Amino acid sequence: MTFQQPIIRSDFHHNGFPYNFRQQPPTVDVTGEWRTDFGNMTLKQENGKVTGNYTYRGGRISVRIEGTIGGNVLTGSWSESPSYAPPESAGYFRFTFTKDSFAGTYAQGFSTGYGERKWTGTRIPGTGPQPGPPPESGPPPAVAIxxxxxxxxxxxxxxxxxxxxxxxxxxxxxxxxxxxxxxxxxxxxxxxxxxxxxxxxxxxxxxxxxxxxxxxxxxxxxxxxxxxxxxxxxxxxx
Known part of the structure; x- marks a missing residue:
């Protein structure tokens, strides 16, 4: 995977790869600054949509991110110049988030067997979503059944x-x-x-x-x- 102004998105399908197969509502908020294998990454999440950017190789390469999150999984695709086409210049990614870290993979092309590589990151302390007002006092919520x-x-x-x-x-x-x-x-x-x-x-x-x-x-x-x-x-x- 070469890195020349990639674009990452997840609002369409390629050859049947299920970018949005998860129908769950988001269960995590990935907003914040992240230290990743490919430089620092800034993410902002609104209503299940994720936008942001990250830098790689000392800031010489800037990347725009667009993604969709369901449950705690963010799925999408990346593409880069000059052709923005698979397999050399486009592919997919899949990140699974915990509270302050994620582990996932990316690949060239859109076949799940093409060959994946790791992509991980941790959230920089103090950069996560800001807490809202404290909830009103009252009886504890019922156990979900x-x-x-x-x-x-x-x-x-x-x-x-x-x-x-x-x-x-x-x-x-x-x-x-x-x-x-x-x-x-x-x-x-x-x-x-x-x-x-x-x-x-x-x-x-x-x-x-x-x-x-x-x-x-x-x-x-x-x-x-x-x-x-x-x-x-x-x-x-x-």
Whole structure:
């Protein structure tokens, strides 16, 4: 990947790559200054849209960022001069955020198997979103209660064990299987995937839960890379 005035965006699709497959509302605010593998980066988030810029190689290269965030995942694409075309001068990225850090990948081209490289960063202290006014006093909010199910469509992954909050909930879960809906009573769940009856972890992700929705958590991809696709359905009686 060469770096000559790239542009990063995520408001369109290339060859079917699912930039906006996550239908969750944002669960993090990535606003602030970030130290990253490619220089300092400034981000501003408004209503799930992210804009900003970063510098690379001592400020000789300036980059504009446009992205869409769902849950705690920011997805998009980059493009750069002279052609702004894949595979040499365009590609995609995917960042997963915690409170003050992110870990992700970028790649040239728009095939998920093209070859990805790491891109990580940490937020500079004191540059995050400013807190709003304190909430009015009153009774604590009710515990969120919703429903979630799991779907296995990762083609050659084989059978897996599914853990929720470090507890095994499905054993020897096979390709094309779909579970029933189970109650979820926490505001987030840690989803971990292991090879069936082994200690080989294949995947983990923290999923934020909104009690107004039914969640279908779909294991997709293949044995080389597993993705968790989250589909939401509005409850008829939230």
């Amino acid at each position: 919703t429903n979630a199910r799991f779907v296995h469509v990762a083609v050659d992954l084989g059978n897996v064990d599914v853990y929720i909050n470090q507890q095994k909930v499905y054993n020897n879960f096979s390709y094309t299987n779909v579970t029933g809906y189970d109650d979820v009573t926490t505001s987030s769940i840690l989803v971990e995937l292991y090879r069936a009856n082994q200690n080989t972890k294949l995947f983990e992700e923290l999923v934020q839960i909104n009690k107004q929705y039914l969640y279908s958590l779909i294991f997709a991809g293949n044995s080389e890379r597993v993705d968790l696709i989250t589909l939401l359905n509005q409850k008829k009686n939230p």
